[in-house]
Amino acid sequence: MREAMARADLGDDVFGDDPTVNRLQEEVAALLGKEDALLVPSGTMANQVCLRTHTEPGDEIIAEASSHVYLYEAGGYAAVSGLSIRCVEGDRGRLDAALVEAAIRPGGSLSHFPPTKLVCLENSANRGGGAVYDPSSLGEVYALAERESLRVHLDGARLLNASIACGESPARLAAGADSVSLCLSKGLGCPVGSVLAGSRDFVARAHRFRKMLGGGMRQAGVLAAAGLYALENHVERLAEDHRRASDLATALDGRGGLSADPALVETNMVFLETSGTGRSAAEVAEAALLEGVATVAVGPDLIRLVTHLDVDDAGVEAAIAALAVSA
Ligand SMILES: *Cc1c(COP(=O)(O)O)cnc(C)c1O
Numbered sequence: 001m002r003e004a005m006a007r008a009d010l011g012d013d014v015f016g017d018d019p020t021v022n023r024l025q026e027e028v029a030a031l032l033g034k035e036d037a038l039l040v041p042s043g044t045m046a047n048q049v050c051l052r053t054h055t056e057p058g059d060e061i062i063a064e065a066s067s068h069v070y071l072y073e074a075g076g077y078a079a080v081s082g083l084s085i086r087c088v089e090g091d092r093g094r095l096d097a098a099l100v101e102a103a104i105r106p107g108g109s110l111s112h113f114p115p116t117k118l119v120c121l122e123n124s125a126n127r128g129g130g131a132v133y134d135p136s137s138l139g140e141v142y143a144l145a146e147r148e149s150l151r152v153h154l155d156g157a158r159l160l161n162a163s164i165a166c167g168e169s170p171a172r173l174a175a176g177a178d179s180v181s182l183c184l185s186k187g188l189g190c191p192v193g194s195v196l197a198g199s200r201d202f203v204a205r206a207h208r209f210r211k212m213l214g215g216g217m218r219q220a221g222v223l224a225a226a227g228l229y230a231l232e233n234h235v236e237r238l239a240e241d242h243r244r245a246s247d248l249a250t251a252l253d254g255r256g257g258l259s260a261d262p263a264l265v266e267t268n269m270v271f272l273e274t275s276g277t278g279r280s281a282a283e284v285a286e287a288a289l290l291e292g293v294a295t296v297a298v299g300p301d302l303i304r305l306v307t308h309l310d311v312d313d314a315g316v317e318a319a320i321a322a323l324a325v326s327a
Contacts, residue, residue: 001189001229008225012218013039014211020221024228028195031231032156032180033171036203037195039224040215043068043157046181046194048076050153051118052209053202054179057082060114062103065089066127068155069120080213084114092264093125094133097140104148119145122155123173124162127298130245130269132162135173142176152176157183157194161267164238178202184223187238187268188230189309193223234309241268241307244316248305251320256327258284268307275301277327284326291322 011018021039029037040046047069051061061077063070065087069077077083086103088095105113121141125131145152154177156162156170163170174180179198184190196206210216217223242265249260249270257276264271272295274281281297288295298304305319 001226001233004225004229005222008221010219010221013220014216014218018219018221018224020228021224024224025195027228027231028182029197031170032159032174032182032197033169034174034180034197035200037197038203038206038210039217039220039227040194040196040210041192041217043155043181043183043185043194044073044076045210045213045215046183046196047073047120047153047155048080049206049209049213049215050179050181050196050198051077051083051120052081053206054118054151054153055081055083056117058084058114059117060084060086060105061118061120062086062088062095062100062116062150063120064093064095064122064125066093066125067120067122068126068157069122071127086116091128092131093122093128094131094137095119095121095141096137097144100141101144101148104150116148116150118151118153120153120155121177122157124158124165124267124269126157126269129264129271129304130158130161130267131264132165132266133173135166135168138173139176145176151178153178154180156180158186158267160235161187161238161242164235165242165267179206184227184230187241187308188227188234190223190226190230193227195227237309238268241309241311242266244268244307244311244313245270245305247316248307248319252323255320255324258323258327270305271298272303272305272323273301274303274327279327284323287326288319288322291326293319293322295323
């Protein structure tokens with residue numbers, strides 16, 4: 001990847017003439033079945049630019065209560081786009097058509113309500129432990145949004161994990177979404193970068209908001225080359241991450257009071273319960289770090305483990321041993 005970055009042909013992407021950025025954007029647009037795409041520095045910026053492009057201040061968006069857009073983007077929906085957010089509790093981070101329908105504001109002649117404009121979906125769902133949408137359930141949300149004239153933004157930070165796990169192409173999974181974001185810097189292993197995709201008109205408008213947020217980069221082909229390398233070499237192998245996550249859950253369930261349900265491991269994450277250990281998640285995570293294994297305590301009794309391309313089978317064995325002695 002670093003060699004590909006060093007060899008990249010460069011230009012000035014603020015002027016749209018970096019050939020490597022343009023090639024990445026074309027490849028991602030094709031992969032996601034959209035007309036056009038735009039490279040941005042982070043997944044947060046991809047989501048925020050999409051929200052801003054779809055809406056006007058005072059509009060309302062519907063999102064799952066544990067979604068990244070709501071929890072982890074520093075209130076950007078409110079500060080950057082002036083939006084109201086309707087949070088709905090779904091199933092492990094996933095919404096369905098009935099939940100979305102019940103959250104749509106009534107229209108009519110009264111001007112009391114903020115107009116519902118956009119539905120945000122996350123696939124796979126981070127706080128759902130990497131849960132993947134059933135493609136038919138996703139299709140029902142898309143159909144509802146179309147009937148109700150709502151736009152859909154798909155936070156596909158880990159869409160390729162979802163695609164590998166459920167066996168549907170990324171383009172099929174994104175078919176009813178008006179915009180999609182895809183992280184290059186998560187399981188795909190790039191140092192920096194996300195790409196948003198949508199119609200030609202949408203991406204043209206998104207360009208202005210990327211600039212406004214400071215996301216226009218000059219010789220960004222250095223980063224795009226990493227993305228192209230990852231799309232070529234790091235997608236099929238995501239299945240290995242999923243298998244290792246499943247191995248981790250199976251091995252850790254019941255060890256030293258830890259519990260993890262292997263049946264809930266669909267992609268590259270394991271949610272590990274620490275309540276049976278007599279220690280908090282933060283204490284177990286701290287002890288594991290001293291053993292050389294980095295985890296994240298995502299709740300008082302919950303630790304998130306993520307497998308990725310720098311963790312091989314020996315790494316999984318080491319993590320199991322470290323967590324077992326930390327519990
Ligand atoms: C990581 C992530 C993002 C974007 O995060 P950045 O750190 O800004 O790149 C967006 N959505 C989800 C679901 C994520 O997990």
